[in-house]
Amino acid sequence: MxxxxxxxxxxxxxxxxxxxxxxxxxxxxxxxxxxxxxxxxxxxxxxxxxxxxxxxxxxxxxxxxxxxxREPVAYITGEKGFYESDFQVKKGVLIPRPDTEVMVETAIGLLGRGKAVSGEKKVLELGVGSGAIVISLAKACPGHVYFGCDLSSVALETAKQNAVLLAETPIRFFQGSWLDAVDLRESFDLILSNPPYIPTRDIQDLAPEIKLHEPMLALDGGGDGLDSIREIVDRARACLVPGGTLLIEMGFDQQEGVAAIVETFFEYEPIEFIKDLAGHTRLVVVRKMG
The missing domain is CATH 1.10.8 (Helicase, Ruva Protein; domain 3)
Structure with missing residues (x-):
């Protein structure tokens, strides 16, 4: 033996x-x-x-x-490191990826690291998942007002638990599909989202760890992968303050499609694309005209 x-x-x-x-x-x-x-x-x-x-x-x-x-390691251990913290994750909650850290860095650049000195800003994350993005921001940039929403009750509960463990700055969470649950009388200086952007036909080609275990709600972006991005770009116009910014994560090969969506709305300024550490186009920066 x-x-x-x-x-x-x-x-x-x-x-x-x-x-x-x-x-x-x-x-x-x-x-x-x-x-x-x-x-x-x-x-x-x-x-x-x-x-x-x-x-x-x-x-x-x-x-x-x-x-x-093929169950992901993060689901087995119940946690995943992202940016500067370890987040609780479980089945039904999208596992945070290093690619998404570029969104946190970009948002910190907009808000300014450290306690707000030029007035508080209102920040909303759409589709919070584990809460990794909005919590990382609240830790790095305290003094602002943070909100987060998700359609999934499992994700929302996980984000709330992570916020209690990790964030000293209060974050107000609510349930809903994208901007459905947002009071249109509210206006935000910054809206962020990592929506589903994988085309439906490509789901079958994903690694087993992803397609067999992670939530389809957070992965499947419809026929061309841009369904959720279309809705967010359209409806964010009513919720951004003049000069406000919208940050959306996207697929590395979706730059042309995303640009075409944004350019249909006159309220937005010319857009900017940001690459991740691997050199892939990962983030679109959309500003509402002031």
């Missing part, structure tokens, strides 16, 4: 994941074993020769099966 020490189990798991085409096999093995044992990844190596008890092996085997079933 094998005496399963931490290092032996890590080595075996890495090979097992590699044979099953799991991305980053060594890193994934470390994250799951550390999570299973309740210790840091560093401690795995500090305790590399510690033998595991039967109950510990059984618990880890359960996590291993979930990952082989």
């Amino acid at each position: 094998i005496d399963w020490t931490i290092i032996k189990l890590l080595t075996w798991t890495k090979s097992y994941f590699k044979d099953h085409c799991i991305d980053s096999p060594r890193l994934t093995a470390e994250i799951l074993l550390g999570f299973s044992l309740g210790i840091r990844r560093l401690d795995l190596y500090l305790q590399h020769d510690r033998p595991l008890e039967k109950a510990e092996l059984t618990r880890f085997k359960t996590l291993l099966k979930r990952r082989i079933g």
Whole structure:
């Protein structure tokens, strides 16, 4: 019978994941074993020769099966790092991506990092998911008034929990589809959204971790992937203050389509596109005429 020490189990798991085409096999093995044992990844190596008890092996085997079933690591561990914080996530909530951090950085540039000194601004995120964007902003730029909405009750509850854990600045959450639940008498200086933008026909080509586990509500953007973007761009005109800004994440190949949508509305100034760290066009910046 094998005496399963931490290092032996890590080595075996890495090979097992590699044979099953799991991305980053060594890193994934470390994250799951550390999570299973309740210790840091560093401690795995500090305790590399510690033998595991039967109950510990059984618990880890359960996590291993979930990952082989292509369940995302973030759903297994219940959290995902984004920007400067770790956010709770669970089934039914879109997992935050590093690509989206460019939206946070751009918004911080507009609001100014640190406590507001030139008057508070009203900020609204449409489709908050885990709350990663609006909470990251509220932490970096306190002193403004923050709102977040989502159609999904699971996502909204998760965002509220994350806000309690991470944000000192209050965030007002409400449920609704895009701007349906927004009082049209309200006006916002900044509206942000990471809407679904994957064309329906492309969903089947996504990695199993995404198409089998993450919420379609947050992925499927309709025939050309731009259905939600059309609605947001159209309806945001009534909710932005003159000179206000709309930030929308989009697919790397959707620049031409998004530009055509925005250009149909005279209320907007010429748009700007921003690339992510990988060099892909990721964000559209739309300003309402002042």
